[in-house]
Amino acid sequence: MSSIRTRLVVAAAAATALTIPLVVGHADAATTSATVKAAPAAAPAATSYTAAQVLAGIQQNSTAANKVNTKPHINTMTHSDVNVFQVAPGIYTYSSGMAIDTDGSDPDPDPDHQGETTWEDSNGQALGAHKVPFYVLGDDCWDRKTPCPHFYFKEHGMSGRQFALMFYNGKVIGSIFGDTQTANGQDTSDNDSRELGEASVKAAQLLGIPSSGTTGGVDNGVTLAMFSGPSWVVNGTNANLNTNAQALVQKALDTLGSSMNGGTPPTDPPTDPPAGGNGSYEAEASTLAGGTTITSCAHCSGGKKLSYLGSGGTATFNNVAKSAAGSYTMSVSFMSVGQSRSAVVTVNGVNQTVSFAATPDYNTVVTKDVTVQLKAGNNTIKFSNPSAGAPNLDRIVV
Template identity: 70%
Template structure:
């Protein structure tokens, strides 16, 4: 299970990623053939990460908010994180990135745990240093349905559910790998209402300091989750990262079309 740690200071630049994330390019910088674009159906169009992120932010409105009570930013502890349905079956939130180093990879973090909530297709615990994964709350804090907070089980989301993660000039593919529980640890402030945690590998790919004890960033990360069985990622610790990165372009184009960009 995931745990939150006190972050001391930003450390050196994260390790070189095995799969290079796509750069978020300015929509204005993209060159297109106007006539050809006009002739394309929405399903045939391609969209830049910048266009899709702008559409996500545009659709993150009060009318599209899923939770009725705010979530907790994992890093800052501020209760100001909300989840929005930005397209049919697609949910987005902006928050921190606190680094989760749990799973089968060894780590010197005193809060490291050997298990993750979800496993790879072979039943092995996920490897936080090799697999980019994000973290959601383990349960409904209020123990009611519908949950006042965003609870993944109410929205067609399962283990290894695909998501796009944006930070500054980068976008990566990630999977749902671990959950935040309310367990008591002397060095942590755990709460299932938290949002804003992801694995060492996710931080590294996004260019965020990836130490489980001193890494992370307080704000600026956007996570966009694609619900439904067709977006569950299968694979092993050895290839889940490559598979997730290979789905990024498909996800950008699918969401861009869904939002009518």
């Protein structure tokens, strides 16, 4: 998680000049919102918007009628008020300063550096702040109310590695949701979950913002546009997440620009991910049977996981969509605390038994890649184990 800071913090992602044309037994015992519309998967028209046009549209649509929060957030640099706006279906924006998050798998001289990030890459590794452009959000609802009077990502269809555009000083980059800001006992310290405006070293570098964890940052001028829904989750490893995020910049600009200018892209989560990408399916949204239950999980992508899977308990993912038949890699995010476990993975009626290695604790979510044969259209993927407990499931990405 983002560490306590008494200094500046920055955020950004792979830079693209604003003048570029763009369109606007069991693994554990049970531990103890309203429907959210996702951002459209792609622009419905071929019109191409520049980043400057999209940013102007964001500013024009940042009105009181579109404000999401009823209590203000805090600029992490200046502690002035910050508001979040829904400028298009499933797309949320704010403007703030930026502070530098040095946390994750990359070494850094920052004395506040921590070796972990809340979200991980597709191989279950902590994100590297020097490799991956990521942004930071609060990890809870400060007021402990539902709905939250502040923007709380879990209430708006967002999870780990959720894509966002970052604008600063004539540049725009792609970034992902990578770390969280802890409430730190509900005081007003530097670790305040209401704060907005922290991002990784890589994000700052791409935007041309001073990137030192102790002296870097900028007070104002950074605008973030966050795209909700599973089709906007960016997959990959520390080695290629930056490349994958930047590959979505044009599509995101086109989608947002079109939507703000009267386009009619779909407002429900698409059944097929953006071209070249994968779909993310939360385990808690699957069809459960035989005693499998949903339990809380602070480090899982949607804040929940499946427990009591196996020994008769099952989870079935329906409507896993692909445009073409073929062999695909399915990444399974799981926990198997204390011992290895296996699960029978049934894809369209065909079984394979998959072993999952032991994980150390309930703070560690690990990803295993499984090769599956999928047909064109919708597929059904079922997890079970008729004779023993199976691992806890967080989500699948395929």
